[in-house]
Amino acid sequence: MVSDHYPILVNDHEFLGESVLDEKSVLYFREDERLSLKSQNISSAMVQDDLDALLSLGKSKDGFVKHKLRRPVWLKILKNRLSLDHYSEQGKDGAELAKHSDEHQVSLDVRRSFGDIHDSAAKTFLRQALEQTVVRVLRTFPLLNYYQGYHDVVAVFVLVFMHTHKTEDEVDLSDSTTSGTPSSESSEHHETLSSSSISTKLSDDSVLFIDSEQLFESVAIFTLLYLRDFMMNSLTFTIDQLALIPIIVKKNDPIFHKTFQLHEIDPFFALSSVLTLFSHDLRPQSNESLSIVFQIFDLVIASNSMLVPLTIYSNLLLAKKEDLLTRLHENLENFDNDTDLIHGVIQQEMIVGSSIRLWNEVLEATRASADTISVEVKKTVNKYSVLLTDSQTPVSVDDTLNWLTKEIRLNELRLALGHRNSSAKNTPSKTSKWKAMPNRRGPFLVRMSLIVGIAAILLKLYMRSFEGHQGYHLLPLRSCFDQVRSLKFAGLQLPPKVWLDPLKNVLKNIGGPFNS
Amino acid sequence: MSGIRTVSSSSANVKSYDSIMKILLVGDSGVGKSCLLVRFVEDKFSPSFITTIGIDFKIKTVDINGKKVKLQLWDTAGQERFRTITTAYYRGAMGIILVYDVTDERTFANIKQWFSTVNQHANDEAQLLLVGNKSDMESRAVSTDQGETLAKELGIPFVEASAKDDTNVNNIFFLLAKLIQEKIDSEKLVGNAGRDGNVNIGSSGQSSKSNCC
Numbered sequence: 157m158v159s160d161h162y163p164i165l166v167n168d169h170e171f172l173g174e175s176v177l178d179e180k181s182v183l184y185f186r187e188d189e190r191l192s193l194k195s196q197n198i199s200s201a202m203v204q205d206d207l208d209a210l211l212s213l214g215k216s217k218d219g220f221v222k223h224k225l226r227r228p229v230w231l232k233i234l235k236n237r238l239s240l241d242h243y244s245e246q247g248k249d250g251a252e253l254a255k256h257s258d259e260h261q262v263s264l265d266v267r268r269s270f271g272d273i274h275d276s277a278a279k280t281f282l283r284q285a286l287e288q289t290v291v292r293v294l295r296t297f298p299l300l301n302y303y304q305g306y307h308d309v310v311a312v313f314v315l316v317f318m319h320t321h322k323t324e325d326e327v328d329l330s331d332s333t334t335s336g337t338p339s340s341e342s343s344e345h346h347e348t349l350s351s352s353s354i355s356t357k358l359s360d361d362s363v364l365f366i367d368s369e370q371l372f373e374s375v376a377i378f379t380l381l382y383l384r385d386f387m388m389n390s391l392t393f394t395i396d397q398l399a400l401i402p403i404i405v406k407k408n409d410p411i412f413h414k415t416f417q418l419h420e421i422d423p424f425f426a427l428s429s430v431l432t433l434f435s436h437d438l439r440p441q442s443n444e445s446l447s448i449v450f451q452i453f454d455l456v457i458a459s460n461s462m463l464v465p466l467t468i469y470s471n472l473l474l475a476k477k478e479d480l481l482t483r484l485h486e487n488l489e490n491f492d493n494d495t496d497l498i499h500g501v502i503q504q505e506m507i508v509g510s511s512i513r514l515w516n517e518v519l520e521a522t523r524a525s526a527d528t529i530s531v532e533v534k535k536t537v538n539k540y541s542v543l544l545t546d547s548q549t550p551v552s553v554d555d556t557l558n559w560l561t562k563e564i565r566l567n568e569l570r571l572a573l574g575h576r577n578s579s580a581k582n583t584p585s586k587t588s589k590w591k592a593m594p595n596r597r598g599p600f601l602v603r604m605s606l607i608v609g610i611a612a613i614l615l616k617l618y619m620r621s622f623e624g625h626q627g628y629h630l631l632p633l634r635s636c637f638d639q640v641r642s643l644k645f646a647g648l649q650l651p652p653k654v655w656l657d658p659l660k661n662v663l664k665n666i667g668g669p670f671n672s
Numbered sequence: 673m674s675g676i677r678t679v680s681s682s683s684a685n686v687k688s689y690d691s692i693m694k695i696l697l698v699g700d701s702g703v704g705k706s707c708l709l710v711r712f713v714e715d716k717f718s719p720s721f722i723t724t725i726g727i728d729f730k731i732k733t734v735d736i737n738g739k740k741v742k743l744q745l746w747d748t749a750g751q752e753r754f755r756t757i758t759t760a761y762y763r764g765a766m767g768i769i770l771v772y773d774v775t776d777e778r779t780f781a782n783i784k785q786w787f788s789t790v791n792q793h794a795n796d797e798a799q800l801l802l803v804g805n806k807s808d809m810e811s812r813a814v815s816t817d818q819g820e821t822l823a824k825e826l827g828i829p830f831v832e833a834s835a836k837d838d839t840n841v842n843n844i845f846f847l848l849a850k851l852i853q854e855k856i857d858s859e860k861l862v863g864n865a866g867r868d869g870n871v872n873i874g875s876s877g878q879s880s881k882s883n884c885c
Contacts, residue, residue: 268722268723271718304725304749304754308725391753395757431726491692491744492764493763495760495761
């Protein structure tokens, strides 16, 4: 089933050898006409090697329109930003690379993927392609850690890179493979196949193909450029990114921001949307919602920015403001605490309750919004975050690996110092000051010894405070240090009055919970 | 136990008239937490159910001893990296279901870790329940006896269930809800603090505060 020759990648342009002009249904519908015209523009931009034109087409309504165009266009844009060099050869032909420790989790998640594909042969095939791709990326770049949700992202690539051979039209698996355009892809079967294709025959004699090399290359580049922050061994940098959502919301609507206590409550409700670029939440719902997912990926790739998902989430919150407020007031008594309330209200309202029309509006708003929070981004995320390095493309693979290594080091430092950005009361400026510390190259030992000194003083104060504090018996030393680190002493000045809330620290503990 | 638990119990907010119960499902990745939940709430089962990323929640209203009880069900991601986030949602949970997969010994062995995480982050009075899922499977690796023994050791009730063939799934939630209701009725579960903050939206409504320095 899996072909084992992988000689040369097919020239991107060959994909476009067949014109999209002859789509039949389009003539009768203005919308289709528009899409057809857009497809032509994309094709000719490809032929003319006009990258700028491609990028602006990807950033406009309907993105790259359909998978037949997405495949070569994504690959072209991504390869233009980053060349994998010899890494694209690794793991080829099933060459042995050392196993990655997260592979068990990968297989657990792959087993649960493509549940919406009805044809069982197709499902097996897609899962196989998904697992192979994820595992190969992890083995090729073993510094990356797998997260649940990464498989959802890669699954989107698998769907885009899958195409079918049939005497007539493209096979309709679950109606989920077409991307918003109703045009019949009669020219699809002429798409040139490379010998690195893997394929499977379905019960109706049609054949499914995926060029596994192109799939791997696109996924690997996308991962290194845009998903690094999520692939540390903790969620720290993911949480940093999430913190930008309240900032964007506040800029647009401070009252809403305040009502929903976004200055206090961590936006964990946005976790799955951001980690998976909305593929986790939108994919299972309908074909139309799936087409939104592809457009979101188009937008991220075309605008070269992982700020896109964060902006989309914020815009979605703002677009649903009225409904959210109503639901909030209906539910005031229904939740144990504010974190639950806000999370519950937003989760119930947001994804499930959003129509395609609303999504299109949100995408439009996102496309139109200029990057107005660059200052805040700098303050909020680490120096090598994907949100800051994106401006430096094109880069070499070694550059991205260098960033990755630095991020891993910063992440470890953050974990070791136990800084928790999730601390709801941290303002961006406060956190940035604190976070800037490990970023700097300064004499770190000096700072560490100061920290130890201050910690000792605070510990003493803290022990003394037990006398007046019933209920708080001996807290483990660790949580005492937790409190010490939450102080604003990066600037080496003690606040006049120190507020230590042991409960909050314990609850918000970002360290390993199994340490007890 | 430690002071942590003493402290966190003060955030329990169960009122005797409250008809809402916050219930949490925890356990390793792939044991079937979401499947149990979907079976219970929507009476559906899909063998390729979607992964939980972060936290999900659902609501179902049930009838317990003639009382309408709204069950607020919080489903958590199993992968270790999400634990730092999910533990933030243990607060105020009245029932916590620890799930393992009877065909996977590793998930059973990890129950003790889950138990200690729960003890660390949840209210003292939260009612726990051990569930061995996938009891329909022939490739069983953990016997019912082993499950019972562990439950006894931990001092919590135990149910074997299958989300796939709908064995005991309702029992899990009804048993838990009843046990919680009994605790409420005997006032064991009545916390000493009220609701923390959400009555007055917009105020700095976090848990009760006191200065110590």
